[in-house]
Amino acid sequence: MRVAGVDIGGTKTALGLFEGPRPLELAMVETGPYEATLDRIAEWVSNRSPEAVGVGCRGPLDEETGYLECVTPEDWHRRPLGEDLARRLRLPMTIVNDADAALMGEVGEEERAPVLLLTLGTGVGGALWTGSHRYRGAFGEHPEIGHVPVFEDGPPCACGLRGCLEHVLCRGGLAYQAEQAGFGSDVARFLGSDHPGAERIRTGVRRALALFAYAFRPRRIVFGGGVTDDFGHLLIPFGQMGREELPFLAHPMEIERARLGNWAGVHGAARIARETFWEG
The missing domain is CATH 3.30.420.40 (ATPase, nucleotide binding domain)
Known part of the structure; x- marks a missing residue:
């Protein structure tokens, strides 16, 4: 067909x-x-x-x-x-x-372990494979993973929280933070620098990964979207994450790029x- x-x-x-x-x-x-x-x-x-x-x-x-x-x-x-x-x-x-x-493009036909996918682009979205199906809320709602707060003092969001992951990692949010830090439109130079603002973003990413690792216990966390393509190497600790980083993580977790981009x-x-x- x-x-x-x-x-x-x-x-x-x-x-x-x-x-x-x-x-x-x-x-x-x-x-x-x-x-x-x-x-x-x-x-x-x-x-x-x-x-x-x-x-x-x-x-x-x-x-x-x-x-x-x-x-x-x-x-x-x-x-x-x-x-x-x-x-x-x-x-x-x-x-x-x-x-x-x-998520369904990335999950294998026979994949039976949980997989979390995050898309970084105009916004930040996410989806969870439970090992047998796509996760849904009690009334069929899609999880708003981009609205996990990572900074208490971050900007207010329409969702009712402050400092959401989406504000930190979406393309517009990164551009705004680079400009505020004095890097103009050069987001890559900003993220590759040792500026406190860039380190703050990386801290936000690590906090989100820790939260997702402990809450969902996925085998893999997969990152996709245009922001991942352009700046993922400056933002995301790709590779294996285990007890050295997260002591309560019983089994190693892979952090990967989307294979299909x-x-x-x-x-x-x-x-x-x-x-x-x-x-x-």
Whole structure:
């Protein structure tokens, strides 16, 4: 069966056509105004005649209705994305949070250990594989992992907390901190320096990793997204983390880059559709 995958990010949208798990064609386009972007997605998908479509999109997103909440830019705010795409595509369709899509692109078919994925880009998202399924809250909610507070004195967030991981590690947040530290627009130079502001960010990352390690006990923590691509080597302690860093960690944990990079979401979105309509 042929399935199309769509991964709608803050600045880029990834598109793919798959035969089973094998990609036949991949493309990356700009994420622009809401209606124009949906028209471009529909044209690309329709021209390839898949049997179903899997969509991932940044959220908060109601996966039952496909309704978007609190999404920037303003043109995307509070939109019935699922309904609008279904009307254009007229195909069986699944729609999930973009972090869930990326998670399912990275998790192996036979993976039975917990895996946590974090996407660093326009925002910070996350998703958790429990060893058998994607984690959900009591009412089916997606976990807002980017809104874990790492600094009590950090900036206030719309979620009601202060110093959220998203404010520290999203692209706009890093750019703001670099400018405030006197590095202008050179985020890489700022993060590679010994400036106290850069060290504070690295401290925030370590705090978040410790919290996630102790709370979820994952076998792996996987980082993806554009910020990881551009600055991950300056921010994230890739490799193995064990008792030397976290004394209560009984087993070593791997901290890795997403093996599929920015294509993880489109692979995962297609996989979710395939498993929903043919293998579920």
